[in-house]
Amino acid sequence: MIRMLLRVLGPEYARPVRRTVALMVVTAIVEGLSYGLLVPVLRELLGGDPAAARPWLVAFGAAVAVYAVLRYLSDLSGFRVGSVLLGGMYHRLGDHLARLPLGWYDSGRVGEVSVLAGRGVLQAMSVIAHLLAPFVSACVTPLTIVVVMLASDWRLGLAALAAVPVVAAIQVWAARSTAAADAARAGRDRAATGRVIEYLQAQPVLRAGGRTGERFRLLDDSLEEVRRASRRGVLAALPGVLGLTLTVQAIFTALLVLGAHLALGGSVGAAELLAVLVLAARCADPLLSLSDIGGRLRAARFELGRLDAVLRTPPLPAPTTPLRPAHRGLELASVTFRHDDRTVLDDLTLSVPPGQRLAVVGPSGAGKSTLLQLIARFHDVDAGAVRVGGVDVRSIGTEVLMAQLAIVFQDVYLFDGSIEENVRLGRPDAGEAEVRAAATAARLDEVIERLPGGWAANVGEGGALLSGGERQRVSIARALLKDAPIVLLDEVTSALDPVNEAAVHEGVERLMAGRTVVMVAHRLRAVERADRVAFLDGGRIVEEGCHDELLRRGGPYAAFWNASPTPAERTESR
Template identity: 35%
Template sequence: MLEDVKRLLKLAGQQRRKLIASCILSVIGTALGLVPFILIYLMVLELFNPVINQVYVWKLVFWCIVAIILKFAFMGLSGSLSHLAAYSILYDLRIKLGQKLGTLPLGYFKEKNTGDTKTAMNEHVEQIELFIAHNLPDLTAAIVVPIFTAVFLFIVDWRMALATLAVIPVALIAQGLMFKDYKPLMKGYYDALEKVNSTVIEYTQGMAVIKAFNQTVESFRRYRDSIEEYDDYIWMWTKRFIPSWSVFAVVVVANLIVILPVGAWLYISGSLPMPTLILFLILGIGFSQPLMKLTMFSSQFTQNMEGVGRINEILTETPLSEPEVEQIPSNFNIEFQGVHFSYGKREVLDDIEFSVPEKTVTALVGPSGAGKTTIARLIPRFWDVNAGEISIGDVNIRDLATERLMSLVASVFQEVTLFNDTIYENIRMGNAEATEGDVIAAAKMAHCHEFIEKLPAGYQTLIGEGGAKLSGGEKQRISIARAILKDAPIIILDEATAFVDPENEELIQDAITRLAEGKTLIIIAHRLSTITSSNQIIVMDEGKIVEKGTHEELLLAENLYSRMWKAHVSAQDWKFETEEDRK
């Protein structure tokens, strides 16, 4: 448990002192709550004397009131500090997680479910905030105050103290049974919760497909199964937990069964004064409350430690390495030398070697799954290669700072990612220092300006999650405007016109031409007619380069590219056959 506390304090960072101060104040405040009982005990002792010292009694009453006021003051200050610390920790954790995710290779996100990351950044961080703000000070007090109380009771009368604590061993055994296998059970709970989160995200994002194929909540099996699995797990855990919890809850408050007969026997025998018996009846019954709190807080603490562990998994994940001494490329030639790359155990690139001279156009073509997109994503170092080297201007990309490398490459992907913000901010993401004039100029070059101006709020129009309020062609042109604004010397186009209509394709092709002026351009395309003028065409198949050359050279070679070109040309004349055509 001590190691868990250290991990929590490490996450607390600069708020560590506030947390410690809050816990100390909570202990003092809770201890002050015991003072009135002690003073009442002393008051009763005085009242049983033949001659009552009224001044002494009124002093005790005064200090009772002071203790109660100080208790609320210390507890209020403790709560304020814990809440301030908790909110700061929540903010810092989410910023740290966001920054950390930005340093991780793309492979991390391919291996992790979206629900795992969402749960860590949302639920786990939120639970830590709630635990620190509301439970941590009380947990500290629930541990320390019963110890102080027990010591005080032993000083007053060791026999009655033993009677008060007689049920504790049984309660501890029941508590031990409650928390048996608690950590693995908690891990299973969070695994089930993350699976639910992942399927909920998948279900909501795939709603268009679900409706198109007439699916419902009941028939969407993955969604239903994950909910049922989570529900079954909760029931299984509850059934295991209830018997030992019931025993604990009964036993921990049953010390009155021991205190009353022992106290009565000692009083009748004349060895226990009535005020002392009253004191033990009051404190003995109240002794169980911190223990009940301690059990509940222990459960919540274990839950939080599982969350802390999962947050730490992200924070300690190995990021892309940064060079100790950065090198600056002298030009923007791109070179692959003996590159091998695998997704897990599946090799997708095998001994890839080619060069892309500065300010030229290179096209990557080949069947689906040949490795074209993987090559494009290795250039900005979304992953590190398993073997070989990729260089820009004779500098290994591993020797470039990640920020500098990102500034050298602009990518326009087949699947456009836009954020739930204004059109203006989505374009300006390409260059945070761009002026309004720069944004509008980029939009005009990408043929966005005309349709943006027709929108109710123009450039300040909110486009919805993922650009839901825009067409596919409009989203693609905004992504090109973003790349134009970035003004990077290397441009990567990954099937940028794959899913657009002919009218939009013409506008996008014109925008791409403007984007690529004076740049090193790499194009991935299935429509071979769009890359015939490329300086070189690299033909991929099953993770290997099978051909290289210009369009004319590759046609003369009559290999894979030639066959692909013939299929492409014949597809231009393809059409649905009608009844009239058959006649």
């Protein structure tokens, strides 16, 4: 458990964790030894000269005082180390998640990461602060008492020692019997969290379908599965709890019978027998608590295992000697990329000279957005190479690569903050005049003027308080502020109304001016003004050339072009 905890946390936390564990062990030993002093105390009190017990009582009081101080220090150390570990774990998990390829984030990861980053991390990191001290005490204190019993009377001590492997075997059996139930319950929890998120995101669809008054069956079924899994987990843990309780009671009864037999035979005095029975009774409480502590530790260990699995997921490898791009051109050389069992891009070769605009057109599922993601190194290719400025993106440091690119997606995500904070993400150190100029160029100033809070207006989670066109203007202003030499556009105007489309198009034109551009687009205006058009279908470039040339050929691009826009839009664009 401790080994896995240190592996999850990293080597920098090894020393404080080991120091805290050592302090907890010493505290548990001192507790057991303090109880051991009851043997001479009771022997003298019940003997011929009770006054002789006074030095032993003083020693017992001193031992209890030392134990109290050590317990305070060990608990304080556990809380402090636990707080540090919790913050460190969040930072390490967040940094690692940010380095993982986007292909890792499939639809099933949303619920998993939500549970893991919330309850999972708290449960795993609670080991040091809340679980380790009582667990160490429940294990080490009874063992110390058994050693004291061996010193007091070897026969009763051996009888108590014989119970140690029995208790350990029950704990191992209980852990194995509940492992499958714990895993099933965790899986159901992740699925239910995903369903809750899906239910919240699907509210527009449910309401449009008139289903606001009825229950969401998929969510109900998932929550019912959680209930059943929890019930199975309780039933699976019940035999271990009962087994441990019965075993502890049986051991105490056996010691009582053996002690009575020895006392009646004159081998053990009444005072010694009473002291040994008091020690045995004191062992019972921590041993009985093992079932509860063990269950919580198993749950924490399971979460640690999940954290360990995520942290072991290999991130995109960083170059050992990073290179810098020599220019702002782009090239994809014999690129093949697979996602799951599907080949998305197949031996694709494409180049964009510095300062040129390339429009990528094709049917849905052709791999257009994936092409942009490979340029930004959201994934690594399976074969071939993606080069920015003549350098393979795998040989460019992440910060340097991102500094070369300004990306505007179709679905814009804004962080829950002010408009200015979201624009400044493009370049946090930009001056106020630069931020205002970028907003004006993106026609975001029109939005700011009509919002009550102006620049300080909150956009809501994901930008929910703004319209799609307004969010797109924030995204373009952010890209303009970044002032990167290469621009990647992913159908930025496909879902906008004419007014917002005109405003966004004007901002996009300013963003593209003088830069190398790769745009995924269906709108005629954007495609016609590109220097070159690449028609992508089935993961391959089937046609490439300027717009007019491809129309004259009458090939797949011309057919797609004639089928896509309405006649009115085609006339307007010309």
